[in-house]
Amino acid sequence: MTSFFEATFAMLIFPGGLFALAAGLMLKGVDRKAVARLQRRVGPPLYQPALDVLKLTVKETLIPHTANELAFKLAPVLGLSGVLLTAAVMPIGGVWNGVTGMKDLLVLLYLLPLPAMALMIAGSASSSPYGALGFSREMVVMFAYEMPLIASFLAVAVRVGGTGGSMFALDSIINYQMAHGPMIFDPIMLPAFIAMLLFIPGTMGAGLFDIPEAEPEVIEGPLLEYSGPLLAMFQLMSAVKLVVVVELVVALFMPNGLGGNVLVNLVWHLFKCLALMLVAVTVFRASTGRLRLEQGFTFFVKYTSPLALASLGLAYMLR
Amino acid sequence: MLPFLKVLARNLRQGPSTDPFPFAPTYTPARFRGRAELDAEQCILCGICRHVCAAGAIQFRAAEDGSGMEFRVWHNSCTYCGLCAHYCPTKAIRMTNDWHLSHKGEDMYSFAETKFVKLxxxxxxxxxxxxxxxxxxxxxxxxxxxxxxxxxxxxxxxxxxxxxxxxxxxxxxxx
Amino acid sequence: MLNKFINKIAPRSPWLYRLNAGSCNGCDVELATVALIPRYDVERLGCKYCGSPRHADIVLISGPLTSRVRDKVLRVYDEIPHPKVTLACGACPVSGGVYRDSYTVNSPIDQYIPIDVVVPGCPPRPHAIIEGVALALEIWRKRLEEGTCSRS
Known part of the structure; x- marks a missing residue:
């Protein structure tokens, strides 16, 4: 069990808190720059998302008089604190092993939908028809991508094996991969990895899966009525969420560091996150259009879930 | 398979194709129809420009002492069609290729080309x-x-x- | 101190919102060109087109404000949080352009909405729109430093 001091440090500074915020804003900036480059544009500076957030703090906050004010104001707080908490329990291979001795994979399963839940609350609290549409779309997409997520989690956990509680502990997963090589080179786990690669754009709403916040269709859906600092919190939430999902895939499939140096491992970890984001988010955002809601749903049910389930079945049989 | 990846790779290789405009001067075609300009020395006050102006941007006002007419083209009403320059018998009106026309809101009613044409x-x-x-x-x-x-x-x-x-x-x- | 710093850097992240006040779509096409075509990449200035008026900083108004949309335009304009800057795109919002004598047209638009920047043209060139946005940024910076807004 970790001490109170360690837990606070993990929450506020590293790997949650400030580190996650900085990494998220940086990843977002790289994402926007890379999308611009892939489309033959120059693009904004790398620190543009940070500028956006700072700018939003000086804007006026407007709250619709028909909105449920409490839920409207609390939704971004819930979302941001949720993802920061998720970032705090996320282990970084070779640097920090996360909260030891807990079934944190199950905790993650409950924490990961928090930003989506916050968006749902935001959409329904804003009393706008577009917000309601965004709410329903967010929910359908969440149902679609939860299935491959859970299956991939189970596949990894079954592959690692172990007894009882240690089966769902992230540190045992990382220790297994330190000993046996990363999961990504394991042919059995490859389908699950591909499923997770598709889960990232799904949950981040990138490219094909930009369904709940489709700007031309439901004018940013749940975020429609938000302005000023509350919108800034949603921006931060989305940035940290990007870090969290990318770090999750890194932790599950390729947490291996480069030797014993903590700093080198940290840089290597960030590099892996960056590469994963470029593959899973940027390319989608730069090149694909948006699927319709039912197409997006069918995509996850038809292609992504079977991939993850195949890994799970193989891992279970070869246990 | 996945032909868009080829396109993306090509885009990366070719680099940005962005015009450097706000930070560096850009290219303007020589015959670009920008701000209309009147040469008062050439004008014969025939009024054909006012007659053909689709946007009603051209006005003539007589001076109070009767010594001439004030020619006015309001750029905020002009559609930059160039009909006035086309029909001008003496080629007194010319469409310059100057398009740096954005201005502050308080100047929007005075943002016009005003020339005094002596009778x-x-x-x-x-x-x-x-x-x-x-x-x-x-x-x-x-x-x-x-x-x-x-x-x-x-x-x-x-x-x-x-x-x-x-x-x-x-x-x-x-x- | 912090406020001063934010006021200094805030104009580097303007979010644009297109408000079509009965435009013929000529200006809207040019605005879309500014946004989407790599050649006139407006994202270099930190701009982003946003769908919701609540997120907007710079409002790009096109069209002569027809009677049909007048009340809706005014309502949407009120939804935009301060401080905001208004940019009138094209001839129509200021003078009515070729629609100037129509009985359904309510231009000049500054009877209803304060206009900060005007970009003349029918439609204006994409470069001219970018120039107008740059001018609007200066006005926005000044407004942030003085703490005034277009309402005052």
Whole structure:
């Protein structure tokens, strides 16, 4: 069990808190720059998302008089604190092993939908028809991508094996991969990895899966009525969420560091996150259009879930 | 398979194709139709520009002392179609290729090209007539330049005197 | 101190919102060109087109404000949080352009909405729109430093 001091440090500074915020804003900036480059544009500076957030703090906050004010104001707080908490329990291979001795994979399963839940609350609290549409779309997409997520989690956990509680502990997963090589080179786990690669754009709403916040269709859906600092919190939430999902895939499939140096491992970890984001988010955002809601749903049910389930079945049989 | 990846790779290789405009000057085509400009020396105040202007941007106002007309094209109403320049008989109106026209809101009603066109004077009696710039004299009044500079009344008189002196019309023979 | 810093850097992240006040779509096409075509990449200035008026900083108004949309335009304009800057795109919002004498047209638009920047043209060139946005940024910066807004 970790001490109170360690837990606070993990929450506020590293790997949650400030580190996650900085990494998220940086990843977002790289994402926007890379999308611009892939489309033959120059693009904004790398620190543009940070500028956006700072700018939003000086804007006026407007709250619709028909909105449920409490839920409207609390939704971004819930979302941001949720993802920061998720970032705090996320282990970084070779640097920090996360909260030891807990079934944190199950905790993650409950924490990961928090930003989506916050968006749902935001959409329904804003009393706008577009917000309601965004709410329903967010929910359908969440149902679609939860299935491959859970299956991939189970596949990894079954592959690692172990007894009882240690089966769902992230540190045992990382220790297994330190000993046996990363999961990504394991042919059995490859389908699950591909499923997770598709889960990232799904949950981040990138490219094909930009369904709940489709700007031309439901004018940013749940975020429609938000302005000023509350919108800034949603921006931060989305940035940290990007870090969290990318770090999750890194932790599950390729947490291996480069030797014993903590700093080198940290840089290597960030590099892996960056590469994963470029593959899973940027390319989608730069090149694909948006699927319709039912197409997006069918995509996850038809292609992504079977991939993850195949890994799970193989891992279970070869246990 | 996945042809868009090829496109993306090509885009990365070719680099940005962005015009450096706000930070560096950009290319403007020579015949780009920008702000309309009047050369007051060439204008004969025929008013065809005002007549053909689709947007009603061109106005003429008489000066209070009667010495001339004020020509005005309001850029905020102009559609930059170039009809005025096309129909101008003396090519006094010209579409420049200047498109740096954005301005602050408080200037929006005064953002116009204003030129004062002086009226001409009859060479004989001094009455005000339309201006007679050199270019239009060469073009339209080349045969009788001195008669071209007169007011209608004086012109009639000179014509009548001329006819009488030349005895062009012989009243008896015509009868 | 912090506020001063934010006021200094805030104009580097303007979010644009297109408000079509009965435009013929000529200006809207040019605005879309500014946004989407790599050649006139407006994201270099930190701009982003946003779908919701609540997120907007710079409002790009096109069209002569027809009677049909007048009330809706005014309502949407009120939804935009301060401080905001208004940019009138094209001839129509200021003078009515070729629609100036129509009985359904309510231009000049500054009877209803304060206009900060005007970009003349029918439609304006994409470069001219970018120039107008740059001018609007200066006005926005000044407004942030003085703490005034277009309402005052």
């Amino acid at each position: 001409g004077q009859c060479a004989e009696c001094g009455a005000t007539i339309q201006p007679r710039p050199a270019a239009i004299v060469e073009k339209l009044g080349a045969r009788y330049p001195e008669r071209f500079m007169l007011c209608p009344k004086c012109k009639r008189e000179t014509l009548a005197n001329h006819a009488a002196s030349r005895k062009v019309i012989r009243v008896e023979e015509a009868r």
